[in-house]
Amino acid sequence: MRTDLDASASAAGAPPADPDWAAREKKAPAGSLGACGVSYRGYGTQSDPVDLRRYDAVIGELRGRGWQEITKRREREAADGSVGGVVLMLKKRDWTMTTEFLGHREGGWINLSAFQEDCVKKNGSDADIAERLGRQPGQ
Numbered sequence: 001m002r003t004d005l006d007a008s009a010s011a012a013g014a015p016p017a018d019p020d021w022a023a024r025e026k027k028a029p030a031g032s033l034g035a036c037g038v039s040y041r042g043y044g045t046q047s048d049p050v051d052l053r054r055y056d057a058v059i060g061e062l063r064g065r066g067w068q069e070i071t072k073r074r075e076r077e078a079a080d081g082s083v084g085g086v087v088l089m090l091k092k093r094d095w096t097m098t099t100e101f102l103g104h105r106e107g108g109w110i111n112l113s114a115f116q117e118d119c120v121k122k123n124g125s126d127a128d129i130a131e132r133l134g135r136q137p138g139q
Helices: 002-011 019-027 052-064 117-123 126-133
Strands: 037-043 074-077 083-092 095-102 109-116
Touching (some): 002 037, 002 052, 019 037, 052 083, 052 095, 052 109, 109 117
Antiparallel strands (some): 037 109, 074 083, 095 109
């Protein structure tokens, strides 16, 4: 799944993955919830901001790799009336991904966080699983 995230972001012209964010995965102890997933976060800059077009391009790339939407797209309006943030969940086989876009004057960011469901079930509580998968406990 790491390839899906990185290749989709790169093909869409999103910024490179933040190395500090990526290092979090490597530090996750075996058997922890943190070891159950992969993530990408790319930050824009004031001179080259991340915009909604780039986020949508990343989502298009992920769809091309077999990821399917499992929730409706949730958008937050910015003060100027534009779309200031988006959250969308995707699924591929036994993986669930939360995708996020946040636009702001510092440059914005795109975040992709994918979790392997069986690993989460094995290493987390029902509440942890439900929260990470966007469901109610017991569903």
